[in-house]
Each structure stands twice: as C-alpha cells, then as structure tokens.
Amino acid sequence: MFLLFNLDLHIDMFKRISLLILLFTATLANAQDGPWTLQKTIQYALENNIDIKQNVLNERLAALQLQQSKLSQLPNASINTDVGRSYGRSVDPTTNLFINQGYSFFGLNGNVDVLLFGWFQKRSTIAQNNLLNKAATADLDQLKDDVSLNVATAFLRILMTKEQITIQEGQLLYSNKQKDQTKSFVESGRSPDLDLAQMEAQVATDSSAYYTAIANYQQAILDMKAIMNFDIAAPFDVIAPQVEDLPLNEISSVNPEDVYLSAQNHFGSVKSSQLKLDAAKKGLDVNKGALYPQLSATGQFGTNYASTLKELTSANITGSQPNGDFISVNNQVVPVLTPTYDYLTRTTPFGSQFSNNFRHTYALTLSVPLFNGWNTRTAISRSKIDIASKNYALESTKLKLKQDVYKAYYDAKVSVQKYYASKKADEASERAYNYAQQRYELGLMNAVELLTTQNNSLKAKSEALSAKYDMVFKLKVIDYYLGKEIKL
Structure with missing residues (x-):
C-alpha cells in the first residue's frame, strides 16, 4: 500500500510539473520577440559570439600593423628645445669661451631624416603586413563559418531533445494507462500482483527518462546560449522546421572530390595558410635587404639664445x-x-639672437653594414625555416580538409540509409507494440512480454529520432563544405 501511495503521489507530481512546464514554455514564447529561427540564431551568434569578437580585435590589430608599415615611408622629423640657467664655470654659447658667471640660455634644434633607398625593405614589409592582414580576415571568416555550423548543431540538438520530451511524455502516459489497466486486471483476478508491480516499476523508469529528457533539453538550451553569448536567464525557444522536407537524394549526385575542391577554394583556413606562407616569403625579402647599404638624406637646423651676449x-x-x-x-x-x-x-634681444644664430645642415648618408654578429644571416636562416614551416602547415591544412570532406561525405550517405532503416524499424516496432497491447488486453500476453515490446518500440522510436537529426546535421555539414548557407 505504501508503494502504491508513493507511486500515485509521484504521478500527481508529474502532472503538476508537466503543467508548470507547459505554462513556463508559453510564458517564454510570449516574453520574447517570437521563437528563434536558425537563420536568426546564426546571425545573433555572428554578432555576439566571444571568439568572433576576439578575432575581430586580431583583425583590427593586423590592419593597424599594415597602416603603420605604410606610414613608416614618411620622413622622420623631430624638434628639440632646451631652456635653463647655468652657474659656475662654463662655456659661453655665444663666444665659445670659458666664463665664470651665471647666464640664462634657450636652444632650438630640428632634424629630418629620409630613407632614399633601402633595397625595398619597407615595401616588402608593407606587402608582408598586407598579406597578414588578409590572413587575419580569412581566419575570421573561417571562424564565422565554424560558429554557424556549431549553432546549427546546437539548434538541431534542441529540436531533438524537445521531440524526445514529447516521446517520453507519451510513453509515460501509456505506462500510466497500462498500470491502471493492469490494476483493474489484478483486482478482477485476471492478472497476478507481479504484473502490477512490474507496471509500477515501468512507470517509475519512464518518469526518470522523462525528467532526463527535460534536463537534456535545458542543457541544449544552455549550450546554445553559450555559443550565442546570449543572456543565460533570458527566455529562449526555437521554431521547429519541417526537417522531413529536406532533399535527401542530393547526396547521391555529389562527388566528394568536387566537394573538396569547392571547400579548398573558399575555406578561410586554406586561404589563411596560403597567405601566411606568402607573408613568410616577404619576410625573407625584408631580412635579405638588411645585407645591403642604405642611402638616406638628412637635414638639420638649430639656433640659440644666451643672456651673456x-x-x-x-x-x-x-x-x-x-x-x-x-x-x-x-x-x-x-x-x-x-x-x-x-x-x-x-x-642682445631674443629675436635678434635667434635670427643671427640660425644654422642649417644638409647631408647624404650611406650606411654600409659590415658586421653585426651574424644577426642578419641568422634572421635570413630563420625566415627560410619559417617558410618551410608555413608550407608544411598549408599542406597539413589541405590534407585535413580533404580527410574531413571525405569522412563527412561517407557519413552523410550512411546517415541517409540509417535514417530510412530506423524509420522502417520504428514503424514495424509500433505495429508490434499495438498488436502486443491488444493481446495483453485479451489476456494472451503477460506484462513482461508487453513491457519488452513496449521498450523495444520506445528504443526504435528514439533511434529513429536520433537518426533523423543525425542525417540532417551531416547533410548540413556537406552544405558547409560546399559554401552554401546553413539553413533549414
């Protein structure tokens, strides 16, 4: 009796919790700007994802570096001034003679330096930073594509867990109905007490599965919010598209090599690796330029004032x-x-001294590197190693991409076949369960056999649901490699 009381109380709590969940879901739907579509969710994630924001900063830093390298072509100019008073024995700046009296002074000096020819080091640096800037943009584009795919994955997981709740809820209702029916059979003497105990155990198991499905759904929502950088406490609900309307026959007309070539042409990771390799080659040109002389022009001016004049x-x-x-x-x-x-x-007045003492100098400077401890030679060797490393990185990126594309292609083909097979298995297990239910009601099957058929039906239904969303995801992965917009 105590066990029956606990089960009845448990069922009553389940009904109340179900009602609260329905009310809470309705409140969420009304508290926001309608449910979220996949496209809307992806757009929000692209604008707010933390990793994307961080990479945007990296792209801005690369752009600033490029801008600075361009501005480095401008002349270097500086102006220095000094003002003060001298005490004791010192040199009179107006006569260059030693004096033993204090005086006030003020000086102004300027310098302009222009690199006339430096073996194109600055131009190579600009080209290198331009390539690195483009590589940063390619990395950002790749990250956006990855985030879009991750959002689609999380979106499908939400849909799957949401449907799983519906399946588990239906299963729990069936189990409760069977328990009530078995109870009446036991009371009428048609079934033993063992059948009722087994049905009550099944209700408890299905209740646990139902709450686990709710927890999985809530976790899927949290994972989606983390990707989107969405307020954890804010309401969030998604629109379930018609997944069954997807063109499943397209995968048979796709060639994996064509998918790879398409991905190689637009994938940001491949572009970035190629651009970084080209940038490393420009870095070698920069270091080679340091081996040769540099010609620069210099202009200087100065004037001064002293109270001794x-x-x-x-x-x-x-x-x-x-x-x-x-x-x-x-x-x-x-x-x-x-x-x-x-x-x-x-x-002598300040203005007169500044005018009379004004001087200026112009010069051409040829700087010839002779020996600097092999620093330049070492830098050249390091640049060559860097080029080889970037070349291997490019090959590795292409190889991994090809492996991923072929794996995604074969996985997609298998997922379609698995979907059709699991769908047939679900339909067959559903028919078997309906027959078993009828036989049980007629007393031709005991509770153990009925529960076995019921659990097999639930397992087939869950596997069909999982296969459906697994197929949808893997077909979206093919679209991802083909550069298509990810949408449902």
Whole structure:
C-alpha cells in the first residue's frame, strides 16, 4: 500500500510539473520577440559570439600593423628645445669661451631624416603586413563559418531533445494507462500482483527518462546560449522546421572530390595558410635587404639664445689717457694717447639672437653594414625555416580538409540509409507494440512480454529520432563544405 501511495503521489507530481512546464514554455514564447529561427540564431551568434569578437580585435590589430608599415615611408622629423640657467664655470654659447658667471640660455634644434633607398625593405614589409592582414580576415571568416555550423548543431540538438520530451511524455502516459489497466486486471483476478508491480516499476523508469529528457533539453538550451553569448536567464525557444522536407537524394549526385575542391577554394583556413606562407616569403625579402647599404638624406637646423651676449647702445668720448706707447715728433718722444669712452650696453634681444644664430645642415648618408654578429644571416636562416614551416602547415591544412570532406561525405550517405532503416524499424516496432497491447488486453500476453515490446518500440522510436537529426546535421555539414548557407 505504501508503494502504491508513493507511486500515485509521484504521478500527481508529474502532472503538476508537466503543467508548470507547459505554462513556463508559453510564458517564454510570449516574453520574447517570437521563437528563434536558425537563420536568426546564426546571425545573433555572428554578432555576439566571444571568439568572433576576439578575432575581430586580431583583425583590427593586423590592419593597424599594415597602416603603420605604410606610414613608416614618411620622413622622420623631430624638434628639440632646451631652456635653463647655468652657474659656475662654463662655456659661453655665444663666444665659445670659458666664463665664470651665471647666464640664462634657450636652444632650438630640428632634424629630418629620409630613407632614399633601402633595397625595398619597407615595401616588402608593407606587402608582408598586407598579406597578414588578409590572413587575419580569412581566419575570421573561417571562424564565422565554424560558429554557424556549431549553432546549427546546437539548434538541431534542441529540436531533438524537445521531440524526445514529447516521446517520453507519451510513453509515460501509456505506462500510466497500462498500470491502471493492469490494476483493474489484478483486482478482477485476471492478472497476478507481479504484473502490477512490474507496471509500477515501468512507470517509475519512464518518469526518470522523462525528467532526463527535460534536463537534456535545458542543457541544449544552455549550450546554445553559450555559443550565442546570449543572456543565460533570458527566455529562449526555437521554431521547429519541417526537417522531413529536406532533399535527401542530393547526396547521391555529389562527388566528394568536387566537394573538396569547392571547400579548398573558399575555406578561410586554406586561404589563411596560403597567405601566411606568402607573408613568410616577404619576410625573407625584408631580412635579405638588411645585407645591403642604405642611402638616406638628412637635414638639420638649430639656433640659440644666451643672456651673456651684449650689444652697444650708446658711446661718448670723455677724455684721453696714455696707452703706454710712444712716438717721435720733431725729435721729441711723445706718449700716445687713447680716448676714453662712456658707453652703455644691453643683452642682445631674443629675436635678434635667434635670427643671427640660425644654422642649417644638409647631408647624404650611406650606411654600409659590415658586421653585426651574424644577426642578419641568422634572421635570413630563420625566415627560410619559417617558410618551410608555413608550407608544411598549408599542406597539413589541405590534407585535413580533404580527410574531413571525405569522412563527412561517407557519413552523410550512411546517415541517409540509417535514417530510412530506423524509420522502417520504428514503424514495424509500433505495429508490434499495438498488436502486443491488444493481446495483453485479451489476456494472451503477460506484462513482461508487453513491457519488452513496449521498450523495444520506445528504443526504435528514439533511434529513429536520433537518426533523423543525425542525417540532417551531416547533410548540413556537406552544405558547409560546399559554401552554401546553413539553413533549414
């Protein structure tokens, strides 16, 4: 009796939980802008996926690197200035003589340097960064394609788990109905108590499977939200398309080699590997250019001001005085007189000093590398190794792509056949279960045989459902390699 009470309570809880799930699903559908289609889901993921956002930053960095390499062709120009006061013994910047007095100073200097010829190092660097920028774009395109496929996979998983809930719910209702029927048989003496116990055990098993299906559906929703970078707490529901309407015969007209050639032409991973190989070759040209002389033009200018530089403002003769020299006049020795002055001075004005002290220089510079510890030679050797590595990476990418394409092709063909076989098995097991149900009601079959047939039918139905979505996914993989839009 206690077991029967627990089972009845369990069934009552199941009905309540089912009602809550239905109400919750309806609330979700009304709380958002309608259910999500596959195309809408993919578009949202392409705009919000974290990995895509990170790769967008990588693409921007590559673009900045390209822009900087282009700007490096412009001349290098700089202006330096200094202002201060000197104390103690120092060199007067206006006379280049040592003085023992303090003075104020101000200087301005400029320099312009232009590379005239450097064995095309800058041009090779620009070409290398341009290729790396395109490789970053190709990597981003590949990631978007991968995310689209992952979204489609998660979308199909949601549909499958959603249908699995429906199957398990129907199975549970059937089990409850059979339990009630068996109970009446036991009470009337047509069946032993063992049959009722087995039916109650089946109800418990089907209840567990039902809640497991709900958990799988919720996990599929969480996985989809993680790919989309969607708010975990926000409602989310999908529109189930008519999967049965897919053209299943197209796979028979597709050749795997043609699929591979199509994928090789548009796959971002192959483009990126080829572009990185070409960039490595340009890097070798850059390092080779460092072996040869470089010619550059230089222009410099400068001027300065110092408070020690004075200029005369006025002068008046105030008298004379002997200067120590003598001359003979009419056979008489007469001392030589020098006039004395009274004069005023001032510090030469700032503008005058800057104008008078201005100087400029122009030069051509030829830089010839002689020896730098084999750094350039080592860089060239490393570039050659990098080219070989990038070449192997390209071959490996193509080989893996070809393997994946052929595997996807054969998997798709097998999945179609498996789908048809599982569909027939489901139909046959459904008929067998219906016959078994009728025989059980007539008392021609015991509960164990009925449950065995029922479980076989449920297994066939689940396998048919899994085969259907497995086939759909693998057909979408072929579309992915062909460069078609992934849609249902």
